[in-house]
Amino acid sequence: MSRLPDDQAASDAEVEAAITALTTVQLIDLKRYAVRKIVGLGRKALGRDWQDLLDTALERTVGRDRRWNKAQVDFRGHLRGVMRSIASHWREEFEDCEPRLESELVRLDASGEPRSPIDRVPDRSSEPGTDLVAQELLQKFEELLSDDEIGLQILWGLRDEMSPTEIRDLLALDTKGYETAVKRVRRRIDAYLNRGMEHA
């Protein structure tokens, strides 16, 4: 990505003014966006939380990496975009490192054969749920939507990588009906995640 010319990038003072001017709704939206991205990263977040994601996005904004072009996008939209690319980068970083980390664990056994501690872990295909946190969360979401058949179908559709149009067609919903149902899904999941963070 090419660097934004200095005359188009917002100054620190403009960033500060934009933070001060963010409305309650916009601030909550940023928090929810960060929470969703972190929950979506799961173990790939490596213990980072939503505040780390938001803070890193700000750092990139006032640093030299991802400066804010205020003529192109509002501050909320900018921060969302930066958080999106940071989350994606963290995921890639984890996926790039995972095989190497495993290989670093390999040691020679008494007979000189290479052995990894991972060899002792049951094979994933024979032991479903090695990524139990993600599995548990998905089950919890299903429970949250157990009294909302449409919401549940939407959850399954998103889980199975269906596009909104495909889900709408499958459920015979118009755009408004679909958006209303997605909103219900979001609210229930957000409320659950929010409670979880309060008790963390």
Add this chain to the structure above:
Amino acid sequence: MPNKPRDYDEELRRVMDSLAESVLESPDEDSADKSGHDQGNDAEEVRKILLDGLNRIRRERLRSAEERYKTRLAEIGAKRFALPATREGRRTLLEKALSREREVREAVLTLQHRDFSALTDSDVETLLVQLFELGVLDIPSGSNEDEA
């Protein structure tokens, strides 16, 4: 063929990313909390994270600039700055330095002196020290040669 094992991490990512991006355009209505939970506190917590972050970055920048300045001062202090011993040697050194740095030459001769030959010996020495401190002039340690 055996069923492919489910990748729950990936499934969770798809759900959460889809929900995150589904409110890209119009967060306003959706962000209104119907549970009675005080959103004002949550919102101010987010604002505080951003403002605290901004202030922290500013402090780090200042600290970093201060460290660079101290390093530069230490470098200058560590270098043994020895001017050429003779008047002609000092003038030659200044002339050579200014001929390499056209912009500096223009600034020096426009703002302070119209003519290089009009510079006093004291002007020459002062300019050499200033150029050295600015990093424009690099005199080898302990140099007192008449030729730079």
